[in-house]
Amino acid sequence: MDRKAPAQRPTPAAPGCAECVRLDNQRRAAELDGDLSRAVDCRVLLRRHRAAAHPGGEQ
Numbered sequence: 001m002d003r004k005a006p007a008q009r010p011t012p013a014a015p016g017c018a019e020c021v022r023l024d025n026q027r028r029a030a031e032l033d034g035d036l037s038r039a040v041d042c043r044v045l046l047r048r049h050r051a052a053a054h055p056g057g058e059q
């Protein structure tokens with residue numbers, strides 16, 4: 001049951017950034033709830049935040 005999907009790996013949180021951690025926790029909680037649309041929302045928010053706050057990170 002090892003689901004490794006390199007093509008769709010989640011955006012990693014930047015270490016030490018509270019906003020990244022917050023959004024990542026929200027995404028994880030949504031996934032655990034089975035609320036995939038909310039998880040996708042969180043992923044989009046996280047990516048947008050990272051693009052704005054951590055430019056130059058891997059994308």
Ligand SMILES: [Zn+2]
Pocket residue numbers: 014017018019020021049050053054
């Ligand atoms: Zn961040």
